[in-house]
Amino acid sequence: MAASETLIDAESAAARIFRGATRIQHVSTDNRGLAYGDGLFETMRGAGGVLPWWERHWQRLQRGAGRLQLPLPPEALARSEAEQLLSGGDGVVKLLLTRGSGGRGYMPPPHAEPVWILSRHPLPPPTTTPVTVRWCRTRLSLQPALAGIKHCNRLEQVLARAEVGSGEAGGDGAAREGLMRSTDGDVVCATAANVLVLHGDRWSTPLVDRCGVEGTMRAWLLEQIPVQQRRLAVEDVETADALVLVNAVRGILQVGRLGDRSWAPHPALLALRRTLASAHPAFSLPPSGPGPMELS
Amino acid sequence: MAASETLIDAESAAARIFRGATRIQHVSTDNRGLAYGDGLFETMRGAGGVLPWWERHWQRLQRGAGRLQLPLPPEALARSEAEQLLSGGDGVVKLLLTRGSGGRGYMPPPHAEPVWILSRHPLPPPTTTPVTVRWCRTRLSLQPALAGIKHCNRLEQVLARAEVGSGEAGGDGAAREGLMRSTDGDVVCATAANVLVLHGDRWSTPLVDRCGVEGTMRAWLLEQIPVQQRRLAVEDVETADALVLVNAVRGILQVGRLGDRSWAPHPALLALRRTLASAHPAFSLPPSGPGPMELS
Structure with a gap:
């Protein structure tokens, strides 16, 4: 565990951004997560390159998305990308799901495309x-x-x-x-x-x-x-x-x-x-x- | 008013991002506004290139920043940049102030540098x-x-x-x-x-x-x-x-x-x-x- 932890630097935490199933480079300034906190997140502990409780986290994300009527990214893609971020090691992966851009003020767009961010963070110090x-x-x-x-x-x-x-x-x-x-x-x-x-x-x-x-x-x-x-x-x-x-x-x-x-x-x-x-x-x-x- | 409105296109709303007094190009994925809605905003109606109620909006922003212990950007810079966005015309300017990046989870960093975004939007249709x-x-x-x-x-x-x-x-x-x-x-x-x-x-x-x-x-x-x-x-x-x-x-x-x-x-x-x-x-x-x- 110690060896892989040294690979994870909070200052350069790896992050990937997606819109729907497409990897993108930047979060737009009109993102609704940024504007209104219009989103959900999961913080998952990874071990040896996998996220053992992925299903639990994903199920909660689904419940939240149902409550907020938020669109979800493709699960297989989200899991695969999240586990890739661990590079075979231990660490914490955060999945932040936003409603993306659009709509008129508070009103959500009728067909929102989710913008979601995966980021890797070090384990808390024991x-x-x-x-x-x-x-x-x-x-x-x-x-x-x-x-x-x-x-x-x-x-x-x-x-x-x-x-x-x-x-x-x-x-x-x-x-x-x-x-x-x-x-x-x-x-x-x-x-x-x-x-x-x-x-x-x-x-x-x-x-x-x-x-x-x-x-x-x-x-x-x-x-x-x-x-x-x-x-x-x-x-x-x-x-x-x-x-x-x-x-x-x-x-x-x-x-x-x-x-x-x-x-x-x-x-x-x-x-x-x-x-x-x-x-x-x-x-x-x-x-x-x-x-x-x-x-x- | 009609002439200037045609200059303002919701699809390409002008936006400027700053960290403290420095203009920057992107919002970081670990921005606390994005993560927690850790920020404040003002939506201001502009006319003829100025924001007549700037003082009212700024005072409310100050009250909010006091309540959340959020750092403020330099007021003169914020106002000047906000009014420049109007290009002498009418429109709506939104100021979104976030606590920027940093801290451990929910705990705000002790010396946060604010990240703030100005964006111009069309007037609502009469x-x-x-x-x-x-x-x-x-x-x-x-x-x-x-x-x-x-x-x-x-x-x-x-x-x-x-x-x-x-x-x-x-x-x-x-x-x-x-x-x-x-x-x-x-x-x-x-x-x-x-x-x-x-x-x-x-x-x-x-x-x-x-x-x-x-x-x-x-x-x-x-x-x-x-x-x-x-x-x-x-x-x-x-x-x-x-x-x-x-x-x-x-x-x-x-x-x-x-x-x-x-x-x-x-x-x-x-x-x-x-x-x-x-x-x-x-x-x-x-x-x-x-x-x-x-x-x-």
């Missing part, structure tokens, strides 16, 4: 430190029409992530992720991860029917273990026996600290991560320990 | 027909952190505008704009215009403190006449003596029909439009009538 998180002041608004899908209207996440900062300062400033509540006060997610809590032997995770994203790692977990989807209050998080962040790039991360509350590594987590490691090669556990804890 | 509007099913979510400013997270407007369609069919299909309510049910705006209602001699307009945009034409009107800003119910709209749509490109438009309700032209509107014509050369009234009714 860390063995449990994650420190904090509560964000920025709330998520309630919008069932956009909930669950991974659309490109992400200013709420940008504002929330800016509150968290770089994680370099001490105290609460050491936080590297932020927990977000809805405008109604219920806990929804971290800025770039879904959240699970454990009480005794009962797992729960917030519903994503009014806001939040239906993460692919969250979906995988719901297939592996019994997890109740419900509204989660701040107290449900703060009284949990374990608090976990999950996403498709970082895998399964335990939270070590939230304000005054701290958590020791929980055995249930190690079991989950072993299951994940056997299901997805990118998350295989190194022989020396319980596997990397990564957070970008 | 029409003397009062506007037919309909109610949209898509609601606006309540998000005080983003309310009022003209940010680039506009999927709600895209979905709502798609409901309205092209205005070419009969019946409700003749609608050319859609009225939007918040998820709480109060009336907020049209997809691309603010709304005013008249009851007797009392004007009111929805508050834009929880959702909606603080339009420049709305702001101008609030300085000219007494208008109460309040929550507006559907019944307030349907029982109004006049229903008006306003924005910086189209000016002041009376609604002629909404479902079963229809309105004759109201004398208060003509007075308002005369005041506007004397304040802003782009909205001057032709000698033959009360001025164009425009709707893109």
Whole structure:
């Protein structure tokens, strides 16, 4: 993994742009993704030149495209080009799908040709430190029409992530992720991860029917273990026996600290991560320990 | 006006791109406006090579940039380049301001260099027909952190505008704009215009403190006449003596029909439009009538 990582330079991340099935050189200045965030995206972890969870990501993209009435690129082409970007190595591939150009103002064109971008990015640096998180002041608004899908209207996440900062300062400033509540006060997610809590032997995770994203790692977990989807209050998080962040790039991360509350590594987590490691090669556990804890 | 309009072709709309104070050739694929809608925009009506309401638009852009902690380009450069795009004629200039590239995922870079795009577009075709509007099913979510400013997270407007369609069919299909309510049910705006209602001699307009945009034409009107800003119910709209749509490109438009309700032209509107014509050369009234009714 280390060897291939050196090939992936964030400063020169490979990117390819397409309109429909045709490779093009530039994104037009009237692209609707740029103008209105009129698009969807997927961020996929690749291993050894392949994207093991392509189907999960593509299915979510399809659901989002159905909701927004966005045209999709040809799947076989998108997958082949995405995996080519990995050059046989590990890394993260982002697929950004926009409605392309056209239309009159907000009105989408009746026959849009999708413009889509593939880009390769380095894996986040591994860390063995449990994650420190904090509560964000920025709330998520309630919008069932956009909930669950991974659309490109992400200013709420940008504002929330800016509150968290770089994680370099001490105290609460050491936080590297932020927990977000809805405008109604219920806990929804971290800025770039879904959240699970454990009480005794009962797992729960917030519903994503009014806001939040239906993460692919969250979906995988719901297939592996019994997890109740419900509204989660701040107290449900703060009284949990374990608090976990999950996403498709970082895998399964335990939270070590939230304000005054701290958590020791929980055995249930190690079991989950072993299951994940056997299901997805990118998350295989190194022989020396319980596997990397990564957070970008 | 007709002569200069022929110079402006939507198919080849002039566009200029800048990073900070430097003109550049392309928008990078990792632009944060493209990725997250991390930006703001202004759509300005120009007349005779100038943008008469530049200051109003720039002030709103400044408010939005303060809210999102976005860096601004140099104002004098932005104005000069924007007015050059008009080539001495009439037209619409759009300024799209993005946070540029960089950062780790949602986290904005600490010292972002703004990437901004100016583009010229034709004036909407004049029409003397009062506007037919309909109610949209898509609601606006309540998000005080983003309310009022003209940010680039506009999927709600895209979905709502798609409901309205092209205005070419009969019946409700003749609608050319859609009225939007918040998820709480109060009336907020049209997809691309603010709304005013008249009851007797009392004007009111929805508050834009929880959702909606603080339009420049709305702001101008609030300085000219007494208008109460309040929550507006559907019944307030349907029982109004006049229903008006306003924005910086189209000016002041009376609604002629909404479902079963229809309105004759109201004398208060003509007075308002005369005041506007004397304040802003782009909205001057032709000698033959009360001025164009425009709707893109």
